[in-house]
Amino acid sequence: MYPDQKTYWLGYKGSNAQYEYENPDTKHFEKDPMGLNAGIQIAQLRKEFGNNVAVEGISMKMYDGQITVLLGHNGAGKTTTMSMLTGFIPPTSGTAQVNGSDIRKDIQGVRESLGLCPQHNILFDSLTVQEHLIFFAKLKGVSGPDVDKEVMSTVRQVDLDGKLKASSESLSGGQKRKLSVGIALIGGSKVVILDEPTSGMDPGARRHTWSVLQQARQDRTIVLTTHYMDEADVLGDRIAIMAEGVIKCCGSSMFLKKLYGAGYHLVVVKRSDCNVDSLTKVVQSHVPTAELESVINTEVSYILPDSESSRFPALFTELDDHKDQLGITSFGTSATTMEEVFLNSELEQEERKITYQETQTMIKMAAGKRWKKSHEDFNKKDDFKQFCIKEQTYLFGLRTGHNRLAKHMFKTFRTGESEMCKCGDFAETTKHML
Ligand SMILES: Nc1ncnc2c1ncn2[C@@H]1O[C@H](COP(=O)(O)OP(=O)(O)OP(=O)(O)O)[C@@H](O)[C@H]1O
Ligand SMILES: [Mg+2]
Numbered sequence: 001m002y003p004d005q006k007t008y009w010l011g012y013k014g015s016n017a018q019y020e021y022e023n024p025d026t027k028h029f030e031k032d033p034m035g036l037n038a039g040i041q042i043a044q045l046r047k048e049f050g051n052n053v054a055v056e057g058i059s060m061k062m063y064d065g066q067i068t069v070l071l072g073h074n075g076a077g078k079t080t081t082m083s084m085l086t087g088f089i090p091p092t093s094g095t096a097q098v099n100g101s102d103i104r105k106d107i108q109g110v111r112e113s114l115g116l117c118p119q120h121n122i123l124f125d126s127l128t129v130q131e132h133l134i135f136f137a138k139l140k141g142v143s144g145p146d147v148d149k150e151v152m153s154t155v156r157q158v159d160l161d162g163k164l165k166a167s168s169e170s171l172s173g174g175q176k177r178k179l180s181v182g183i184a185l186i187g188g189s190k191v192v193i194l195d196e197p198t199s200g201m202d203p204g205a206r207r208h209t210w211s212v213l214q215q216a217r218q219d220r221t222i223v224l225t226t227h228y229m230d231e232a233d234v235l236g237d238r239i240a241i242m243a244e245g246v247i248k249c250c251g252s253s254m255f256l257k258k259l260y261g262a263g264y265h266l267v268v269v270k271r272s273d274c275n276v277d278s279l280t281k282v283v284q285s286h287v288p289t290a291e292l293e294s295v296i297n298t299e300v301s302y303i304l305p306d307s308e309s310s311r312f313p314a315l316f317t318e319l320d321d322h323k324d325q326l327g328i329t330s331f332g333t334s335a336t337t338m339e340e341v342f343l344n345s346e347l348e349q350e351e352r353k354i355t356y357q358e359t360q361t362m363i364k365m366a367a368g369k370r371w372k373k374s375h376e377d378f379n380k381k382d383d384f385k386q387f388c389i390k391e392q393t394y395l396f397g398l399r400t401g402h403n404r405l406a407k408h409m410f411k412t413f414r415t416g417e418s419e420m421c422k423c424g425d426f427a428e429t430t431k432h433m434l
Contacts, residue, residue, distance in 0.1 A: 018043045019097065021059040023250075028259065030238075030251030036063040039191045039221025040085065044094035047080050047245075054080040056245035057094055062238075064190075067213060067222045069232045071342055072242035078225045079119050081242075082193050085223075086116050099191050099221075112141070115189030117180040117197045119225075125169040129160055129179055132168060133186055140187030150186055157212050158182040159205070173200040181209060185216055192216070194224040198231060210234055229338035239338075241345050248345055253338060260344040261336025263306040266290070268319070269298050274327030276300055282326065286315035304333070 019041040023029040038061035047055040055077040062068040070078045083089045085096055087107040095102055101109030123132065133151040142150050155161050158178040163171060168179060181197050194213075198206045206228070213222060213235060226232055232239050233253050240250040249256060268279065276295055280302075283290045287308045293301040304312065312333075319331055 018095075019059075019061070023059075028249035030255040032061060033063060033066075033238075036065060038062060039064050039099050040068075040096065040223065042081075042085075042094075042096040045081065045084055045091050045096055046093045047077075047084060047089065048092045053245055055084070055091075058242075058245075058247050059094075060240060060247060060250060062221050062223050064219060064221050065217060066237035067217050067224060067235045069236035069239045070223065070225045070242055071227075071229075071232055071239060072225075073346065076242040077245040078242055079195055080245075082116075082195050082223070082225070085110075086114060086193060087111065113190040115140075115184035115187070115192040117177075117184040117192075117194040119195040119199075121176045121180050123168040123176060123179065126167055128165050128167050129155065129171070129182075130164045132179060133182060136183045137186050140189060142187050154182045154186045157185065159208055174202055174205055177201055178205065178209070181212070185212075190220055192220055192222045194222065196225055196227065198226065198228065206231065229342055233338040241342065243346065253341075256341045256345075257336045257338075258306075260341040261306075262293075262303045262340065262344075263336065264304040264309075264312075265293065265334050266302040266304050266315075266331060267334070268300045268302070268331040269329045270300055271298075271327045271329055274300075279326055279328065282318060282322075283315060286318065287311050298329075306336075 019038075021043065022032075040062040042058055042060050042062075044057045044059055045055060046053070046057040058081065070081070072078050080089070084091045085098055085103060087103055087110060091104070095104045097103070098110040099113040101107075101113075103110055127135070130151060133154055134147055137147050137150045137154075155164055158181055160175065160178050160182065163175060168176065171179065177197060177200050181194065184192050184194055184197075197213075198209050201209060210231065213224070216222065217237075224235065226235075236253055238250060239253060239256055240247050241256070242248065249259065251259070266283070270276070270279070276292075279300060280290075280292050283302055287304050289305050289308060291303045293303050295301075316331075319326065319328065323329070
């Protein structure tokens, strides 16, 4: 650096600026934790395979001392994201920093601190469990007598002591996963990336792995994917849900349950002489916002919003005291599960999947009514794109105050082309809504 250069006097402008991204959508994204170091920082990371956009410019941070869980349907882009973070595949654009090293400029630096458990085991058939662990411990810079110590503690950690001398090809599916988790953790890797680590493990082994990971998260940044919702709930300090290559929401399990959860489910088991209407009246006399969810065989299910929890005791007492009169045998409650959160977030995606053509048609129809200005606003392609990303068609109506119309339009578009062509009918049905 020379005095005649600007940087000599001003220094380099925060090279981390690209990672300083705060999602303005505070409804779906919980504020990042304060005071924690981010082992992984992702900035606009994107991957295209030909015409297929697998990861669509995601930005987020994953923190030391935490487990960040990535959830998403098959093909959502989880493995692709992890493959870019570990340098398996190069990003199309954007970048990420893993433990201080940029994945585009210093993949060697990334790998020094990295432990990986890939979705599909990458093991050497003829090497034993012990040889694998020795190999990876040395690869990660462990040397001398520490190697043996590390190998023995890891093998105990993942519960493979009995298989130390067994070749990897002779291991069962679950045992191979345990070995892959051990390989990821050995050598004190600061950043550990685990792609479906517990797939194929029995329930006991899964729970064991949970406690191993919970202990291992101290001083490390751990990222994992899973299709087990209970696992995400137990392990995830922060949970991000991905769909179509985009992170749709992120936050603690509590945050996401508040966002997508219905609240509590009250399940009442009825006798044949039970009158469901009377039962519903009793439930709603205590919790007016309770909704009848379903009646299946002898089970009547209600949704009780958690904001009304102070009214639950009186309701339960009444149900308990009047079992005979109400014709019920028992009842119980359950809270929102992660599964519900995941499915509801997917449902939201479904509703938002709407094509350019559909939106154009809708806008044209709407333009004939009161939304002329909006039509012009959104007619340009760029505006449309922004509009899609930010709010989508469904919210278009909400924004202009036509809540019911927005929902109706949505249904109309989802029912198919023929329905869409009936503009006249559409105008007729929606007339009273405008
Ligand atoms: N090497 C590749 N070439 C072309 N397309 C790919 C490649 N790898 C992944 N894809 C595509 O990218 C998308 C995301 O795949 P990815 O493996 O990241 O999903 P995932 O979220 O890990 O799913 P799963 O839960 O099934 O493991 C998919 O549509 C997939 O077909
Ligand atoms: Mg995957």
